[in-house]
Amino acid sequence: MKDNHLKKSIWVFHLNTGSCNGCDIEILDALTPYFDVERFGIKLVASPRHADVVLLTGPITVKTLPMVINALKAVPRPRYVLAIGACAVGGGIWYDTYSVIGGVKEFKKILEEHGVEIDKIVYVPGCPARPEAIIYGVALLLGLVKEKVSKEVVIIGEGSHH
Amino acid sequence: MWLDISLTIILLLIMLILPPVLDGIERKIRAKIHSRIGPPSIMQTWYDIRKLFAKELVVTDTGYIMFFIAITLFSMTILALFLLPTGFMNIFSRDNISLLLFSIFILAIQLIWMLLSVAPSNPYSTIGVFREALLGMVNELFFMLGLFALLVYVNGLSFTHLISTSYSITYVLILLLLASYAYVSSGRIPFDIAEAEPELASGILIEFSGPLLGMVLYSNLVKRAILYGFVANLIILPLLGELNLLLKILLFFISLLIIWIIYSVTSIIFARTRVDLAPKTLFFFYLLVTILITITWLLRV
Numbered sequence: 001m002k003d004n005h006l007k008k009s010i011w012v013f014h015l016n017t018g019s020c021n022g023c024d025i026e027i028l029d030a031l032t033p034y035f036d037v038e039r040f041g042i043k044l045v046a047s048p049r050h051a052d053v054v055l056l057t058g059p060i061t062v063k064t065l066p067m068v069i070n071a072l073k074a075v076p077r078p079r080y081v082l083a084i085g086a087c088a089v090g091g092g093i094w095y096d097t098y099s100v101i102g103g104v105k106e107f108k109k110i111l112e113e114h115g116v117e118i119d120k121i122v123y124v125p126g127c128p129a130r131p132e133a134i135i136y137g138v139a140l141l142l143g144l145v146k147e148k149v150s151k152e153v154v155i156i157g158e159g160s161h162h
Numbered sequence: 163m164w165l166d167i168s169l170t171i172i173l174l175l176i177m178l179i180l181p182p183v184l185d186g187i188e189r190k191i192r193a194k195i196h197s198r199i200g201p202p203s204i205m206q207t208w209y210d211i212r213k214l215f216a217k218e219l220v221v222t223d224t225g226y227i228m229f230f231i232a233i234t235l236f237s238m239t240i241l242a243l244f245l246l247p248t249g250f251m252n253i254f255s256r257d258n259i260s261l262l263l264f265s266i267f268i269l270a271i272q273l274i275w276m277l278l279s280v281a282p283s284n285p286y287s288t289i290g291v292f293r294e295a296l297l298g299m300v301n302e303l304f305f306m307l308g309l310f311a312l313l314v315y316v317n318g319l320s321f322t323h324l325i326s327t328s329y330s331i332t333y334v335l336i337l338l339l340l341a342s343y344a345y346v347s348s349g350r351i352p353f354d355i356a357e358a359e360p361e362l363a364s365g366i367l368i369e370f371s372g373p374l375l376g377m378v379l380y381s382n383l384v385k386r387a388i389l390y391g392f393v394a395n396l397i398i399l400p401l402l403g404e405l406n407l408l409l410k411i412l413l414f415f416i417s418l419l420i421i422w423i424i425y426s427v428t429s430i431i432f433a434r435t436r437v438d439l440a441p442k443t444l445f446f447f448y449l450l451v452t453i454l455i456t457i458t459w460l461l462r463v
Contacts, residue, residue, distance in 0.1 A: 005209075005212055005213040005216045006213060008202070008206075008209040008213070009206070009209045009210040009212075009213040011210075033196045033197065033198045036193070036198040036199055036200070038189070038193065038198070038199075038200050038201050039198075039199045039200070039201070039202060040202070041201060041202060041206060041209060041210075043210075046368075047367070047368045047369075049220055049368065049369060049370060049371035049375070050367070050370075050371065050375060052213070052217075074220060074371075075220075076217045076218040076219065076220045076371045076372045077217070077218040078217075078218075
């Protein structure tokens with residue numbers, strides 16, 4: 001599929017995996033007329049079968065895991081995931097708690113076991129993530145804006161003032 | 163003869179391209195009323211459909227049945243489009259029974275929509291189709307009554323008979339009944355209870371994905387254009403008379419656009435109605451109009 005097709009029309013599905021609702025309220029905020037995401041062709045859909053991007057919030061609790069896998073399976077490919085908030089990114093303060101998977105990183109391994117492929121994941125940290133950051137995350141996912149963070153690790157030597 | 167055939171083909175192609183563009187215009191107007199910018203261009207709905215056709219199709223247990231019914235829906239919609247005059251009586255709408263055939267196609271499309279919604283074994287979809295059926299019982303009953311009144315009034319079964327019709331209070335009332343039918347069956351708020359997006363997770367459309375969803379959404383938009391085009395024809399055909407052909411076609415498209423905009427603005431004003439209230443309200447409204455039609459008919463005004 002050409003990326004161009006997705007760049008002009010992005011349908012998002014909101015998936016709460018046991019979040020405190022902080023990020024969910026921010027998502028709803030991002031979808032209000034104030035931020036007007038329809039400007040970018042973004043539309044909220046009610047069924048995962050219609051979605052291109054899944055807005056995932058929460059640390060993925062053990063209870064929600066089967067439903068989350070089912071919902072992601074239902075998304076037709078190419079399927080993108082936007083991990084929103086500290087919990088979704090790395091588990092947040094729950095990262096080693098007994099009842100959670102611990103964010104998308106662990107979740108990716110479980111998905112691989114179930115044969116569910118995710119084409120691209122973008123992380124939007126924050127507690128909660130701001131609506132502007134969520135919109136920016138979607139734009140980053142589709143390549144509408146360039147990544148500002150480089151994956152290279154720069155080691156600054158001793159004696160440096162920086 | 164060749165001019166007729168080529169004009170028919172050109173206008174048919176325009177009618178195939180136009181519905182998503184009109185939807186784009188509607189989205190822009192809706193955004194303006196909300197004081198926001200809205201989609202980047204009026205082609206947004208086309209972009210959405212193009213993307214859906216490029217996506218993967220997730221085949222469910224009843225996927226093949228859904229696929230065949232969706233194809234039937236699409237072809238039936240196109241067939242109804244063939245019969246619709248566009249200010250110009252094309253080679254199909256000139257037929258002796260074109261108006262009757264057109265109405266049968268419209269009713270068949272509604273029926274196939276319901277069939278399509280039953281196909282996926284999903285509870286949300288089933289609830290959606292029950293709501294649609296409940297509304298349809300009232301809506302289609304009065305459509306048939308309205309159509310019967312229209313056929314008797316124009317004294318014929320063809321679209322060509324509409325040209326020689328003259329306006330009267332009875333005709334305006336019949337027009338009101340059929341225009342309300344077009345509004346309700348195009349699934350607009352407050353009568354979109356079958357799809358009721360957040361409440362029923364898209365209702366009847368829940369299990370459709372990728373190209374199948376694209377096809378169903380496109381068929382729905384073409385159905386809208388057909389219904390509004392029908393209303394536009396009812397309004398302008400008795401008025402056109404001996405106008406220039408190009409002017410007639412232009413007038414048709416302008417009135418189609420105006421009707422689409424009026425319907426979209428009306429749907430923004432309303433909120434979604436209650437499930438049990440929708441058929442009741444509709445029934446009393448239609449009953450009132452039907453009684454008025456009967457009275458004006460008897461008084462010959």
